[in-house]
Amino acid sequence: MPTVTVTRRVHFNAAHRLHNPAFSDDENVRIFGLCNNPNYHGHNYELEVSVEGEIDPATGYVADLGEVKRLVVEHALRYLDHKNLNLDVPEFRDLNPTTENLVVVIWELLEGRLPGKLKQLVLWETPRNRVEYSGS
Ligand code: NI
Numbered sequence: 001m002p003t004v005t006v007t008r009r010v011h012f013n014a015a016h017r018l019h020n021p022a023f024s025d026d027e028n029v030r031i032f033g034l035c036n037n038p039n040y041h042g043h044n045y046e047l048e049v050s051v052e053g054e055i056d057p058a059t060g061y062v063a064d065l066g067e068v069k070r071l072v073v074e075h076a077l078r079y080l081d082h083k084n085l086n087l088d089v090p091e092f093r094d095l096n097p098t099t100e101n102l103v104v105v106i107w108e109l110l111e112g113r114l115p116g117k118l119k120q121l122v123l124w125e126t127p128r129n130r131v132e133y134s135g136s
Helices: 025-036 065-080 099-110
Strands: 003-016 041-054 117-126 129-133
Touching: 003 065, 041 065, 041 099, 065 099, 099 117, 099 129
Parallel strands: none
Antiparallel strands: 003 041, 041 117, 117 129
16 A cells, blocks of 8 residues: 555644753854744644555554644643743753754654654744754
């Protein structure tokens, strides 16, 4: 059977502060700009989760995208949605919660827990900025 990639888009909100204590305050502002705000700020994240597999001849599906969504909520969004990434999510205790680092954390939460093979995550921090990760 043909191998096809299917994608579910989900939404979550989270707060963060980008900051590296090894940099001076001025450097932090220069490098991270508004995302260095000391009292945090929020983003409306959009996450696209793509899984790959063969089409099931009985259903015509690679994966039930409703089931994919349920599992993404269970394994990732329950952990991240409406959280302060710096304070509430242990992975970011010593890791800057950039979109790049966040997409890798989400990959680790989801890999092996979805029907089909997790192929790619696309994480939008704003409607103009996105990062992509395929597990390596
Ligand atoms: Ni930000």
